[in-house]
Amino acid sequence: METDHLRLFVMAAERLNISAAGRELGLAPAVASARLAKLETELGVELLRRTTRKVSLSLEGADFLPYAREILAQSEAAQAALGGKDVGAQGTLRFAAPSSFAQLHIMPLLPEFQTLFPDLTLDLRLSDTSFDAIEGSFDLALRSAPLADSSLKGRKLSDDTRVLCASPSYLETHGTPTHPSDLSNQRFIAWSNLEPRELLSTEGEIAKLDPQTMTCRTIVDDGDAQREATVSGIGVSISSLWNIEHEIAAGRLVHILPDWSLNERTLLWLVYPRSNVLTPKTRIFIDFLIKRLGNRSAWSI
Numbered sequence: 001m002e003t004d005h006l007r008l009f010v011m012a013a014e015r016l017n018i019s020a021a022g023r024e025l026g027l028a029p030a031v032a033s034a035r036l037a038k039l040e041t042e043l044g045v046e047l048l049r050r051t052t053r054k055v056s057l058s059l060e061g062a063d064f065l066p067y068a069r070e071i072l073a074q075s076e077a078a079q080a081a082l083g084g085k086d087v088g089a090q091g092t093l094r095f096a097a098p099s100s101f102a103q104l105h106i107m108p109l110l111p112e113f114q115t116l117f118p119d120l121t122l123d124l125r126l127s128d129t130s131f132d133a134i135e136g137s138f139d140l141a142l143r144s145a146p147l148a149d150s151s152l153k154g155r156k157l158s159d160d161t162r163v164l165c166a167s168p169s170y171l172e173t174h175g176t177p178t179h180p181s182d183l184s185n186q187r188f189i190a191w192s193n194l195e196p197r198e199l200l201s202t203e204g205e206i207a208k209l210d211p212q213t214m215t216c217r218t219i220v221d222d223g224d225a226q227r228e229a230t231v232s233g234i235g236v237s238i239s240s241l242w243n244i245e246h247e248i249a250a251g252r253l254v255h256i257l258p259d260w261s262l263n264e265r266t267l268l269w270l271v272y273p274r275s276n277v278l279t280p281k282t283r284i285f286i287d288f289l290i291k292r293l294g295n296r297s298a299w300s301i
Contacts, residue, residue, distance in 0.1 A: 003075050005039040006068045008032060009047060011092070013065050014123070016055045018048070073139075073279045092121040093281050097142035099126040100223025100243060101268075109292055116288075120281055128222045139282050143269045144240070153278075154271035155286055157293060159300035161241045162262050164209075165253045170233040177236075177256055180207035187235030188214040192221055197238070198263035206263065209238075238262070241299045261301065 004025075011021035012032070022032025040047050047061035057065070076091070097106060102124065110122070125138070144160045164177075170187075177183055180199050188211055196210040218234050220226045223243050230237045230244075231252050239253075247253040270286050272278065 096125040154269040157268040160266040167233045189237040200263040
């Protein structure tokens with residue numbers, strides 16, 4: 001199989017448009033269609049279903065797609081190992097990240113990144129809801145959690161310290177908690193997961209934070225929405241310092257119960273499937289993000 005044909009297939013599968021994929025590779029529509037047909041003949045299966053209105057992946061095409069990506073990744077890695085010219089700074093990198101983090105910290109870096117690597121395209125998939133890095137066929141993903149998934153490898157980007165916070169106006173109306181037991185009388189801005197959390201004091205005392213015992217009239221699934229809701233004075237929330245550092249510095253939010261912290265260690269990880277080769281383009285983006293964002297002192301206590 002020719003890697004150029006595989007690259008065309010991958011791009012057509014991602015865009016569900018053969019002509020658009022061909023144009024990106026400098027191919028006329030007829031040439032792109034002929035090359036895909038040749039690949040299908042070689043494999044003995046139909047990879048893409050074509051109608052007059054749309055293109056879709058066949059079941060065989062969906063099964064073959066991750067292998068095609070892996071073959072291309074292996075090819076790029078091999079060329080880089082042999083000193084292939086600029087191989088690492090070309091192609092498309094599929095990157096998934098929480099929307100709230102990306103809006104605050106990644107999007108402002110894109111002009112610099114694109115200036116440094118003008119031939120590398122970032123395909124960004126941004127959402128604060130959970131995702132599967134393997135099923136989504138991402139080259140790289142940002143996760144905020146312990147790296148317990150054995151199917152993934154990763155590098156630490158930074159600490160992800162989470163604190164309890166509220167706005168000055170909210171605290172003026174409802175009072176400032178001085179002990180976790182005071183939280184049961186507070187309004188709470190919750191994520192969809194209402195599981196109890198443990199709080200640990202600087203003296204080693206453990207207390208429970210149970211949203212079920214609090215007034216939860218606002219439940220969100222987006223970090224930006226949670227931050228703005230907290231600033232507006234709706235209630236107390238648990239927020240990552242990377243999400244609220246500017247609000248705390250400006251006095252729009254107050255870190256409450258500063259002698260208590262969540263009894264869990266979460267980190268920001270840049271992860272990729274263990275089965276994948278760490279391609280030069282992926283390594284380039286990892287190194288760039290770690291250099292610009294790694295180990296921010298403002299994100300830990």
